[in-house]
Structures are given as C-alpha cells and as structure tokens.
Amino acid sequence: MDAIIYSKKDPAGVNIALKLREKLRFEKSEFKYKEQRVEESSVNNRLVLLLEIEESIVNFRIPEYLEKVDTIICASKHASQTGIPVLTTHTPGNFSTADFGGDPEKISISNPYGMKIALKKMHELNNKFEKHYQVSYEVTHHGPTLEKTIMFIEVGGAYEQWIDIEAADIASQAIIEVLTSKIGKGEVSIGVGGGHYAPAFTKLALETNLVIGHIIPKYKLVELKKEVFIKTVESNLGTCEKIVIDWKGTPGRIRSDIINWSRELGLEILRTSDITASQ
Numbered sequence: 001m002d003a004i005i006y007s008k009k010d011p012a013g014v015n016i017a018l019k020l021r022e023k024l025r026f027e028k029s030e031f032k033y034k035e036q037r038v039e040e041s042s043v044n045n046r047l048v049l050l051l052e053i054e055e056s057i058v059n060f061r062i063p064e065y066l067e068k069v070d071t072i073i074c075a076s077k078h079a080s081q082t083g084i085p086v087l088t089t090h091t092p093g094n095f096s097t098a099d100f101g102g103d104p105e106k107i108s109i110s111n112p113y114g115m116k117i118a119l120k121k122m123h124e125l126n127n128k129f130e131k132h133y134q135v136s137y138e139v140t141h142h143g144p145t146l147e148k149t150i151m152f153i154e155v156g157g158a159y160e161q162w163i164d165i166e167a168a169d170i171a172s173q174a175i176i177e178v179l180t181s182k183i184g185k186g187e188v189s190i191g192v193g194g195g196h197y198a199p200a201f202t203k204l205a206l207e208t209n210l211v212i213g214h215i216i217p218k219y220k221l222v223e224l225k226k227e228v229f230i231k232t233v234e235s236n237l238g239t240c241e242k243i244v245i246d247w248k249g250t251p252g253r254i255r256s257d258i259i260n261w262s263r264e265l266g267l268e269i270l271r272t273s274d275i276t277a278s279q
Contacts, residue, residue, distance in 0.1 A: 036051070092140070242268045
C-alpha cells in the first residue's frame, strides 16, 4: 500500500491531486483521517490512498492505518524567497532543530530510487513542454519526521507557480512514474555539502547511475552531530555504501569529521568532481 498526501490549504497540492484524479480512478475509501477526504485507487495491483488533510504537511502525524504503508509521497508547494520557478523532490528530516515541523534531530527514511525516478521524469517533461522551470533535488529538511519511507514532490517559487496547472500536471506524472516503477533497494549514497538546491547532486542523479538519498547541506554541517550522521546513513531505502562530498561546498574541518565518521562506518568516500557519466 502506498499513500499520496496533500493539504487542502496548499494550492499546488490541490492542483497536483486534481491531475492525479484525472489520470487514476480514485474512489471513496473506507479509511478516514480526522474526518477528512480519503480516496483510493489501484496502481499495478497495489492499493494507493489519496489523503486530503487540513494541516500543513510538515506537521502531519501518521494515522494507525498507514502504519503498514510502504511509500508516502507528499504533493506540495515549494516557497522560496527568490521566487524562481522550480520542480523539486526531497526527503523530510531535521538534522538539528525542528524549525518547520517534525522533531529535532530526527530523520525520515529516504526513498533514493523514487526520488531519482521523479527527478528524471520532471526533467524530461519540463524540457518537453518548455516550461523553463529549474528541476532539482532539495536537501533533506523540514517535517514530517516519520519512521516511514517518504518523499516530497513540489511545485515552487511563488503563488504564480503554485497555481500553474501545467506544472502540477508534470508533478502528478512524476508521482505516477514513482508508483508504477519498480523501486530498487540496492546500493545508495549520501550527499554532503553544497547549497539548498543541491546542484552537484542533481547533476549526478541526472547524468550518472548514482542513486542519492539524504543530502546534508553546508548550512547544517556545523550543527551536525555524529549520532545524527549515523542515523542519516541508516535511514534510506537501500544500503548506503558511499558518501559523496561536494568538496568545495564543505568546510575543511567539518569535512574531516565526515570523512572520519564515514571510515568508521566502512563507507566509500567520493568527491562529486571525481564521478563521471560512466559511473
């Protein structure tokens, strides 16, 4: 069983859900979430729930009937100060304080293969329809923090993008691509360093075979504790075998800590600049 969640107060989420209903046959479900709307469909003979919630997704608490869910996909807006049009995917989690939902120093389980599938589909459709959106990963951030495999697919920038029905359609197709694809549980990597939109890791995901789960940004490294780093390595759908470091985007002293912690865990250490398209 999989679940798609959106907030009725989120215009991008509402539009993505609208497009999903056009493509999948959703019917009223026997499940309930705080008396809110819950629909269900079957995708490749798997039950998929569509939940409309009142609260912001970052504050979502999982109901009992979703305890057995395999994958949660959050359809959401993305707000940025720059207002740059962007289609993004990322894992929720807090490396230190919980400023925007979830619990402090708690990391959700990343869906590296699902995020790679979504990223590539959004990149493909963005080019096909000449939307001129930036397509990228975001680093792991904000809530909810759940002991579940969970990922966000977002339409962002500002209000103009949130109500862009074509962008919502691209996001909906990315969600369906994740639901209909065989999600691997093989070797995955953790990204370390760089900015919020993770340009180095986005490029690697699009151009190489690298599968990236959690991404720890430069602005969170100074607060990162060893135990949270270890939890980040452990919290992926798949086996984390490598740490990939944006060398220039990681301060030297903190880089040394990351390298030492990674060696203790037996992880291979790579620089983003050393990975080629053949890998």
